[in-house]
Structures are given as structure tokens and as C-alpha cells.
Amino acid sequence: MTDLEQLTQALARNLKRWRTERHFTLDALAARAGVSRGMIIQIEQARTNPSVGTTVKLADALGVSITTLLDRDRGPRVRVVGPGEGVRMWSTEAGSVTTMLVGDDRRGPFEMWSYRLEPGEGTDSDAHPPGTVEMLHVTAGELTLVVADRRHALPAGAAAVFEADVPHGYHNDGPEPAEMTLAVTIPPVP
Missing domain, CATH: 2.60.120.10 (Jelly Rolls)
Incomplete structure (x- = not known):
């Protein structure tokens, strides 16, 4: 799987998880973020790779960092990101x-x-x-x-x-x- 495919899958999984944890419907998140409902559906189904601007709007609306939306797994107390791993x-x-x-x-x-x-x-x-x-x-x-x-x-x-x-x-x-x-x-x- 390419880096872009991993990024798309992580974003899809995490966006849906955080939207569900916040009890936001698709329409509620769309209104908070200023992003169309259709775009959110495409992201959650890993059918698109949104722009940085769209990702920032979604993170802001959910009250999480972009890192949280893109993170594959939450790590231990100390998390080291090696050179080239950002x-x-x-x-x-x-x-x-x-x-x-x-x-x-x-x-x-x-x-x-x-x-x-x-x-x-x-x-x-x-x-x-x-x-x-x-x-x-x-x-x-x-x-x-x-x-x-x-x-x-x-x-x-x-x-x-x-x-x-x-x-x-x-x-x-x-x-x-x-x-x-x-x-x-x-x-x-x-």
C-alpha cells in the first residue's frame, strides 16, 4: 500500500470514529466544518484524498488535531517520529x-x-x-x-x-x- 493509500485509509477510519464519538451526524459535521456532506461521505469511504484546507476544517470542527485525523495508532507516552516519517x-x-x-x-x-x-x-x-x-x-x-x-x-x-x-x-x-x-x-x- 502506498503512503497516499495509507493516509487515505487512516483519514477515513479516524474521521468516522471522531464524528461518531462527538455524536455528530453527517449534516451536523458538514455545517460545523463548512464541508459538503457528500465530501465527508467520500472521505469516510476512502474514495477521495481531500485538500489540506478541507482536512483542517474537519479537524477544527471536531476539535482534534490533523495528526489525530491522520494517525494510524495512538502510541505510548513517548512517540518518536523518525526522519522522513512525518x-x-x-x-x-x-x-x-x-x-x-x-x-x-x-x-x-x-x-x-x-x-x-x-x-x-x-x-x-x-x-x-x-x-x-x-x-x-x-x-x-x-x-x-x-x-x-x-x-x-x-x-x-x-x-x-x-x-x-x-x-x-x-x-x-x-x-x-x-x-x-x-x-x-x-x-x-x-
């Missing part, structure tokens, strides 16, 4: 890539990501639930952080923290690849 969520032909390194949802979703953005590329995110905070550290190149249409230039070595309940994005406007590590914490669903 879940690739987004990539481009030019070489930009976003990888979820590790995450947990025992005290509300908490995720760690790595990003590599080639010159001229970037990615944008919809607003997350109120109380969501993102922290990032630029490790190479220069990153342009956009939060609510305001641009912030961050050189290698810089770090930032912001409330992510507004549209935001990460872009590389420079001539060299930009790399960063990102941590996201989302408050639990009441």
Missing part, C-alpha cells in the same frame, strides 16, 4: 513542501510542522477557531508572514507568534528557499 500534507513541483512532524490532542490539538518554500511560492490558510495560536521559527532564507493582510518579513533566525483566528499565510518573496518550523495550538472544543 506526514507530507502539501508539495509543489518546484520543491515546496509542508510536513506535519508530530501532534497531540490530549489538551487540545497541538501540532508541529516543517515548511520549505521555494522562491516565489507560498501557502495560505483560512482563519482557525478563536484562541488558536501559531508560533514559528525561520531556519533558512527569509519568510514573509501575512496575518490579516499585514506582511511581516522574517529573516533566518527570527521567530514569531500570532493569533491565527484570521486568514494568514506563509510566502517566500526572496531568491533562496525559505524553511521554518511551525507549532500550532488549538483550544479544545467545549
Whole structure:
């Protein structure tokens, strides 16, 4: 089974499990997430591999991390994710890539990501639930952080923290690849 097939199967199984545990009907989850009922059915039947944006909306609506939706099995107290074992969520032909390194949802979703953005590329995110905070550290190149249409230039070595309940994005406007590590914490669903 390929990585994509394993990812699709894990997402199907976990989405249905978490929707059932939250006592959400298909219609209720669709309304909370802003994702069509038909799309949720296709995901739960492992007939489609949704976009990162759709996966984030579903995770936010369920009050779990993306890691929880994609996790094959919940591990012991210490879980080591080896080099190359993170879940690739987004990539481009030019070489930009976003990888979820590790995450947990025992005290509300908490995720760690790595990003590599080639010159001229970037990615944008919809607003997350109120109380969501993102922290990032630029490790190479220069990153342009956009939060609510305001641009912030961050050189290698810089770090930032912001409330992510507004549209935001990460872009590389420079001539060299930009790399960063990102941590996201989302408050639990009441």
C-alpha cells in the first residue's frame, strides 16, 4: 500500500470514529466544518484524498488535531517520529513542501510542522477557531508572514507568534528557499 493509500485509509477510519464519538451526524459535521456532506461521505469511504484546507476544517470542527485525523495508532507516552516519517500534507513541483512532524490532542490539538518554500511560492490558510495560536521559527532564507493582510518579513533566525483566528499565510518573496518550523495550538472544543 502506498503512503497516499495509507493516509487515505487512516483519514477515513479516524474521521468516522471522531464524528461518531462527538455524536455528530453527517449534516451536523458538514455545517460545523463548512464541508459538503457528500465530501465527508467520500472521505469516510476512502474514495477521495481531500485538500489540506478541507482536512483542517474537519479537524477544527471536531476539535482534534490533523495528526489525530491522520494517525494510524495512538502510541505510548513517548512517540518518536523518525526522519522522513512525518506526514507530507502539501508539495509543489518546484520543491515546496509542508510536513506535519508530530501532534497531540490530549489538551487540545497541538501540532508541529516543517515548511520549505521555494522562491516565489507560498501557502495560505483560512482563519482557525478563536484562541488558536501559531508560533514559528525561520531556519533558512527569509519568510514573509501575512496575518490579516499585514506582511511581516522574517529573516533566518527570527521567530514569531500570532493569533491565527484570521486568514494568514506563509510566502517566500526572496531568491533562496525559505524553511521554518511551525507549532500550532488549538483550544479544545467545549
